[in-house]
Amino acid sequence: QLVLTQPPSVSASLGASVKLTCTLSSAHSNYVIAWHQQQPDQAPRFLLRHNSDGSLTKGDEIPDRFSVSRHGAERFLTISGLQSEDEAVYHCQSWGPDVWVFGGGTRLTVL
């Protein structure tokens, strides 16, 4: 069963960088994921999809401050130069045969 695990919360200072983690279940360690941002009381917004060839498919007007990396079953979203509007819940998401799965979301607090 495809499972994505995210820490519930993380905090970082204004102007700093933060690395958010999403861990895939071991049997699915090579899966592709996407990231969605949900600002307070807003609908989710697509950030980017980290494709299998390493390329990125970004959402509309997503700045270069958002980048991704991977190590084994872990997928990372790094946000550089944190701004107040980056304070949000970040959801990772993947898909398998006939199923689409989200992680529990990580709430990012910008101090």
Add this chain to the structure above:
Amino acid sequence: QVQLVESGGGVVQPGTSLKLSCEGSRFNFAFHSMFWVRQAPGRGLEWVAEMSYDGSDEFYADSVKGRFTISRDNSKNTLYLQMNNLRRDDTAVYYCAKDINMGAVTPTTFDSWGLGTLVTVSS
């Protein structure tokens, strides 16, 4: 810019039915698989259902299988979710979302979201 507008939410009693709609605009609705995703109060996102671009395939989360039915009318650019035998744990904001891919390419992720419609199941 893509627009997705959900409607049809409300307060209903357990065991009753409700039908949600989602009208899409400013994109080729008939070319994209479409999804329903929900979010219970204070919780994360949960995929509910998916329908292929031409309506030939549909898939459901186990939590709603046998109770919910997804459908679409490409002539009206509209996606539907018929929800029967509603339970208290179906209480959530229901979002309509568009697949990033087109046509028969495997649906992967949601590149546009509506604002959502709230469904509250309570006696």
